[in-house]
Amino acid sequence: MSENGAMLQVVNLKKHFPISSGFLGRQVKLVKAVDGVSFTIDKGETLGLVGESGCGKSTAGRAILQLQEPTSGQVYLMDKELTQASPDEVRELRPRMQMIFQDPYSSLNPRHSVGKIVGEPLVINGIMDRGSKELASRVAELLELVGLDPVYVRRYPHEFSGGQRQRIGIARALSVNPDFIVCDEPISALDVSIQAQVVNLMQDLQEQLGLTYLFIAHDLSMVKHISHRIAVMYLGKIMELTDRNTLFEAPLHPYTQSLNSAVPVPNPKLERRRRRFILKGEPPSPANPPSGCVFHPRCPLAEEQCIKEVPSFREIHPGHFVACHLADTEGGSQIPAGTVLASEVD
Amino acid sequence: MSTVLEVNDLLTRFHTLDGVVHAVNGVSFDLKQGETLGIVGESGSGKSVTMMSLLGLIPMPPGRIEGGEALFTTDDETHDLLQMSPADLRDVRGGKIGFVFQDPISTLNPILTVGEQIAEVLTRHLDLSKQEAQARAIKLLASVGIPDPELRYDAYPFQFSGGMRQRVVIAIAIACTPDIVIADEPTTALDVTVQAQIADLFRQLRRELGVAIIWITHDLGVVAGLADRVLVMYGGRVAEIAMVDDLYENPQHPYTIGLLGALPSLESRESKRLISIRGAPPDLLIPLEHCPFAWRCDYAFDRCWEEIPHLLSVGKRHRTACFYDLEKGGPRDV
Numbered sequence: 001m002s003e004n005g006a007m008l009q010v011v012n013l014k015k016h017f018p019i020s021s022g023f024l025g026r027q028v029k030l031v032k033a034v035d036g037v038s039f040t041i042d043k044g045e046t047l048g049l050v051g052e053s054g055c056g057k058s059t060a061g062r063a064i065l066q067l068q069e070p071t072s073g074q075v076y077l078m079d080k081e082l083t084q085a086s087p088d089e090v091r092e093l094r095p096r097m098q099m100i101f102q103d104p105y106s107s108l109n110p111r112h113s114v115g116k117i118v119g120e121p122l123v124i125n126g127i128m129d130r131g132s133k134e135l136a137s138r139v140a141e142l143l144e145l146v147g148l149d150p151v152y153v154r155r156y157p158h159e160f161s162g163g164q165r166q167r168i169g170i171a172r173a174l175s176v177n178p179d180f181i182v183c184d185e186p187i188s189a190l191d192v193s194i195q196a197q198v199v200n201l202m203q204d205l206q207e208q209l210g211l212t213y214l215f216i217a218h219d220l221s222m223v224k225h226i227s228h229r230i231a232v233m234y235l236g237k238i239m240e241l242t243d244r245n246t247l248f249e250a251p252l253h254p255y256t257q258s259l260n261s262a263v264p265v266p267n268p269k270l271e272r273r274r275r276r277f278i279l280k281g282e283p284p285s286p287a288n289p290p291s292g293c294v295f296h297p298r299c300p301l302a303e304e305q306c307i308k309e310v311p312s313f314r315e316i317h318p319g320h321f322v323a324c325h326l327a328d329t330e331g332g333s334q335i336p337a338g339t340v341l342a343s344e345v346d
Numbered sequence: 347m348s349t350v351l352e353v354n355d356l357l358t359r360f361h362t363l364d365g366v367v368h369a370v371n372g373v374s375f376d377l378k379q380g381e382t383l384g385i386v387g388e389s390g391s392g393k394s395v396t397m398m399s400l401l402g403l404i405p406m407p408p409g410r411i412e413g414g415e416a417l418f419t420t421d422d423e424t425h426d427l428l429q430m431s432p433a434d435l436r437d438v439r440g441g442k443i444g445f446v447f448q449d450p451i452s453t454l455n456p457i458l459t460v461g462e463q464i465a466e467v468l469t470r471h472l473d474l475s476k477q478e479a480q481a482r483a484i485k486l487l488a489s490v491g492i493p494d495p496e497l498r499y500d501a502y503p504f505q506f507s508g509g510m511r512q513r514v515v516i517a518i519a520i521a522c523t524p525d526i527v528i529a530d531e532p533t534t535a536l537d538v539t540v541q542a543q544i545a546d547l548f549r550q551l552r553r554e555l556g557v558a559i560i561w562i563t564h565d566l567g568v569v570a571g572l573a574d575r576v577l578v579m580y581g582g583r584v585a586e587i588a589m590v591d592d593l594y595e596n597p598q599h600p601y602t603i604g605l606l607g608a609l610p611s612l613e614s615r616e617s618k619r620l621i622s623i624r625g626a627p628p629d630l631l632i633p634l635e636h637c638p639f640a641w642r643c644d645y646a647f648d649r650c651w652e653e654i655p656h657l658l659s660v661g662k663r664h665r666t667a668c669f670y671d672l673e674k675g676g677p678r679d680v
Contacts, residue, residue, distance in 0.1 A: 053537055192388060196608035224612060225620070244617075262541065265571075
């Protein structure tokens with residue numbers, strides 16, 4: 001991709017969950033949570049992964065880190081293929097790839113002090129010894145790095161606010177000097193004023209340490225702010241992938257266009273004169289996805305072909321990938337102004 | 347336009363084992379007929395407790411409404427909601443004041459059909475027969491955008507998606523043609539495309555029913571497109587209240603400025619660093635004798651640590667609780 005080389009490459013990643021029911025626990029259905037996702041992330045880059053609840057974005061993050069074994073597909077962390085690695089090998093690679101979780105309350109052990117939480121990955125991975133001076137000074141350094149006073153090492157998670165806890169989670173992820181971090185909705189549980197603190201911290205750390213992020217979120221405006229490129233997911237598939245400005249200025253997929261128009265903007269004048277197309281209905285269940293293009297039941301442009309054939313995820317312009325039949329047809333895939341006007345839904 | 351609701355110096359506290367939680371500390375505002383008022387604040391700012399106090403929904407104990415009045419005018423009669431008997435208040439709730447909460451699944455009764463739940467409100471408040479109530483409930487389901495309302499009348503809440511459930515809750519809220527609908531984070535639990543649908547439904551209701559709406563949220567984006575006026579709460583107090591355009595273009599409280607700065611812009615091509623507000627919201631267990639925002643404020647000076655700022659008029663229908671004049675770059679002369 002770039003001269004730096006890709007930090008992470010994901011090829012046709014799938015994660016299916018069987019649903020069993022009945023007396024013998026027969027498998028009756030397959031939830032295709034992640035159904036053929038491909039992208040690369042360069043070193044030092046942030047790729048935003050957005051989508052509505054149930055689109056499979058978090059499952060994708062977990063499958064990439066091998067926290068859940070993918071059903072098929074390949075994941076490469078630099079030159080190592082994670083999907084072929086043995087559990088021991090994955091464990092050895094773990095320090096290079098870390099995760100920051102959404103809920104700063106349930107992701108920290110309430111019985112462990114901050115010092116133990118932040119230092120544990122170093123001990124587990126055999127990098128430093130428990131109780132060593134070296135470890136204590138590394139923990140202090142990490143706390144300082146994320147903007148917490150090192151005197152807090154003996155305190156417990158309940159003594160901190162949500163934003164501070166998220167800083168502890170970030171310090172823990174950084175302890176082992178990772179190259180790549182999956183950030184799974186790291187700010188959605190936080191208040192607005194605290195969100196900005198955490199996002200600024202994550203950007204500063206990326207600059208200082210050359211980190212590569214996969215930033216999973218549902219808040220488009222924050223994703224646009226932090227990401228270099230953005231992938232939009234819908235029902236287990238990536239609908240569109242391009243750089244942040246193109247995604248907002250010239251989105252090709254009708255789903256991206258409607259997502260953009262649904263995001264509220266904190267500007268009353270702009271908000272009043274905005275052209276909106278509000279989608280009908282809600283995302284279908286991934287246990288029972290629609291035929292053809294999974295978006296076709298909600299798409300104002302859907303044609304015969306969209307109901308029958310699954311569109312391929314292809315590069316329409318350099319660096320701009322989209323999975324829509326209409327994207328390279330003559331008519332194009334732009335939702336015309338006034339197609340589905342506000343207040344006319346249903 | 348006449349005023350439907352006037353709240354003066356509302357004071358709500360919770361007497362807990364850890365101490366007294368000063369949740370709402372003298373909140374005042376008014377609501378005009380047909381107006382949409384956005385109430386914005388972070389968790390613990392007192393925005394929900396304010397509304398629960400008005401509706402008599404504060405659990406007592408530990409809660410206690412220790413002062414203030416809430417004058418509600420309907421049919422040319424004015425009553426203080428805080429002085430009403432529980433029975434009278436039950437007539438108001440769901441009748442003249444409807445409400446919509448954040449989580450539609452816990453608002454609806456899981457063992458009654460949605461139709462029964464709407465009809466129940468109608469028979470309780472409007473004295474309709476069972477058949478009349480059913481017919482009207484079906485109309486209401488249709489008006490909030492539920493397809494096949496006759497069929498869906500007999501469905502249970504679990505058979506609806508999140509957005510559809512919230513539509514049912516809204517149908518219940520508007521069932522008795524209320525004067526006010528109070529919506530507490532009605533879109534927070536929903537996906538962004540569904541959020542847009544619900545926000546749009548509220549716009550339609552306001553247009554068609556002329557109902558006054560109080561929209562409580564932490565999201566300055568949603569409010570921008572919906573509200574006529576916006577009230578910003580902080581630490582159980584009103585920090586600033588202004589007409590919507592005025593608030594976003596000419597904020598006069600450092601907290602409002604911080605909140606707006608903390609939001610990334612969708613329009614700009616360059617990713618500017620977000621303005622963050624340092625520190626965290628105040629601990630409501632400690633009674634404050636000074637500005638609740640002083641710790642986090644870049645403009646705080648001696649006076650901010652000595653007394654509590656009250657709302658000062660700084661423009662047409664624009665009031666702020668701040669001693670610092672941002673335009674002048676120094677303390678206000680009051």
